[in-house]
Amino acid sequence: MAELDTSGGGKKGGKIRSKKASTRIDLTAMVDLAFLLITFFIMATTLAKPKAMDTFWPDKSKKDVQLPVAASRTMTVLLGANDKLEWYLGEPGKSAPTVDNFGKNGIRKTFIEKNKEIKATHAGPDNDMIVLVKASDKSTYKDFVSIIDEMNIAGIIRYGVVDILPVEVELLKKDGNY
Amino acid sequence: MSRIKIPRKSTAIDMTAMCDVAFLLLTFFILTAKLKQEDPLQVDTPAATTKVLFPDIDVATITVGKGKVFFGAEGTDVRMQMLEAMGTKYNQTFTPEEKKRFSQIPTFGVPMNQLKQFINLSEDQKKKYTQPGIQVDTTSTSELYNWIHEARVAVATLRNKPLRFAIKGDAKQVYPEVKIVIDMLQKQSVNKFSLITSLKDK
Numbered sequence: 001m002a003e004l005d006t007s008g009g010g011k012k013g014g015k016i017r018s019k020k021a022s023t024r025i026d027l028t029a030m031v032d033l034a035f036l037l038i039t040f041f042i043m044a045t046t047l048a049k050p051k052a053m054d055t056f057w058p059d060k061s062k063k064d065v066q067l068p069v070a071a072s073r074t075m076t077v078l079l080g081a082n083d084k085l086e087w088y089l090g091e092p093g094k095s096a097p098t099v100d101n102f103g104k105n106g107i108r109k110t111f112i113e114k115n116k117e118i119k120a121t122h123a124g125p126d127n128d129m130i131v132l133v134k135a136s137d138k139s140t141y142k143d144f145v146s147i148i149d150e151m152n153i154a155g156i157i158r159y160g161v162v163d164i165l166p167v168e169v170e171l172l173k174k175d176g177n178y
Numbered sequence: 179m180s181r182i183k184i185p186r187k188s189t190a191i192d193m194t195a196m197c198d199v200a201f202l203l204l205t206f207f208i209l210t211a212k213l214k215q216e217d218p219l220q221v222d223t224p225a226a227t228t229k230v231l232f233p234d235i236d237v238a239t240i241t242v243g244k245g246k247v248f249f250g251a252e253g254t255d256v257r258m259q260m261l262e263a264m265g266t267k268y269n270q271t272f273t274p275e276e277k278k279r280f281s282q283i284p285t286f287g288v289p290m291n292q293l294k295q296f297i298n299l300s301e302d303q304k305k306k307y308t309q310p311g312i313q314v315d316t317t318s319t320s321e322l323y324n325w326i327h328e329a330r331v332a333v334a335t336l337r338n339k340p341l342r343f344a345i346k347g348d349a350k351q352v353y354p355e356v357k358i359v360i361d362m363l364q365k366q367s368v369n370k371f372s373l374i375t376s377l378k379d380k
Contacts, residue, residue: 027193034200041207050223052232052344052372060364079353135353141242142224142349144356145373149226 055148058160069130073118076132077107077147078168079139080177085147089114092167099175102146111154131159134168138178217241218285218309219248224349225378232374236339238329239374240322241285242356243348246311247322250285251329251341257281259332260325267324270294287311290321314358323362330366343371 071090078086078097085107086097100106115129131151135144151159172178221243234252241248251257258281265272268290272280276297287309288296299307313321326343333341343363347356363371 026190027197031193031197031200034197034204038200038204038207041204041211045207045211050232050346050374051226051228051377052230053226053228053375054230054370054372057360057364057369057371059367059369061367135357137352137354139353140349141347141351141353141356144353145224145226145347145349145375148373149228149375153227 053145053148053152070122073122073127074130074132075111075114076134076168078164078172079133079135079143079147080172080175081136081138082177083140083143084175084177085143086172086175086177092165092171097171097175099177102143102150107147108150108154111150111156115154115156128158129156131156133159133161134164135161136164136169136172136178138172219243219246219287219311221346221348222350223346223374223376226373226375227378228375229377230372232344232372233342236333236337237342237344238326238333239285239344239346240326240359241287241346242351242359243346244351245355246287246309247314247359248285248287248309249312249322249325249329250283251333253333253336254281255336256329256332257283259336260328263328263331264290264324267328272297289313314362320362322359323365326362326366326368330368343368344374345371346374 075087075089076092080086083102084099085102086099087107087110088095088097098110100110111129111131118129119127133144133147148159169178219241221241236252238249238251241250251260258277261272261277261280264270270290270293272294276294279297283297283304286293286296289310289312292310296304296307296309312325317323330341333339345356345359363369
């Protein structure tokens with residue numbers, strides 16, 4: 001391989017001796033292989049670990065804790081079928097819901113914009129948006145995880161998961177998302 | 179003027195030390211790598227951007243997928259005690275041999291009346307056997323409710339620590355199925371638990 005013969009010419013003539021073979025083995029290939037395996041094991045052990053999303057839920061045993069909150073500060077997100085969602089601000093039935101998608105230009109944008117608007121129109125210090133997530137029976141677990149993830153990205157600290165009302169199921173049905 | 183002759187040196191580097199280090203590291207990684215246990219219920223976890231690693235001690239995992247619910251708690255001692263408590267609750271006695279066998283099963287989805295039979299299956303038979311899932315309903319007498327409860331008791335007495343819960347749901351699973359499990363945890367005042375996700379970009 002990359003080894004140069006530095007032993008020199010040697011004496012000419014004389015007895016012909018069999019050349020002494022070097023006892024050194026070229027380890028380059030072996031090192032290559034070892035490092036390849038190391039890389040594989042590093043990747044396989046750390047990347048395969050599942051990730052965990054911590055969630056906090058309200059304590060159901062305490063029934064008397066209810067904070068008075070302005071309805072204008074709340075946003076309700078309804079999860080429907082076919083990975084579609086609808087949202088509206090305030091109380092149900094008062095404003096028509098908007099159909100939205102998951103992802104960067106969908107609900108995340110809405111979250112950030114509306115959060116800003118609500119913060120601007122309400123007096124502080126407690127003036128951030130409160131999101132109520134209502135998952136319908138047709139929504140998937142993936143949608144549910146996605147919406148919590150979107151809220152984490154958009155920096156919405158206050159959110160709750162609430163059971164869906166029949167009125168809201170009707171809203172979803174009207175737009176064909178149920 | 180005669181030129182100074184630079185003696186030609188060999189370009190070969192001694193690889194022995196490097197090889198030693200490489201294999202030492204390799205051995206370390208092989209030994210520390212946890213053998214991946216095959217899940218009896220294959221689920222495709224939804225993707226999210228959270229980067230928090232899933233802890234692997236003092237945790238119980240509830241797997242929801244294909245309409246079935248599986249349960250598993252970490253730690254062989256926890257599993258043994260859990261089984262014993264469940265046995266007394268459901269009027270079943272397990273031999274020490276059965277307890278030991280049960281402690282080797284990371285996740286299971288068998289109702290109580292078939293559990294004894296399932297424990298005594300050989301490894302090959304266990305793999306072939308499709309587990310029907312643990313009986314779940316919204317009442318506090320369902321088997322999953324009791325498994326959760328006994329696992330919590332076992333961890334609290336053995337480790338003196340609260341048990342953490344994780345829900346591993348299939349992405350395509352409809353939400354109500356997961357909701358039942360969440361309700362069950364909340365019924366026992368477990369209000370903090372993790373959802374297992376796979377990593378995705380923003």
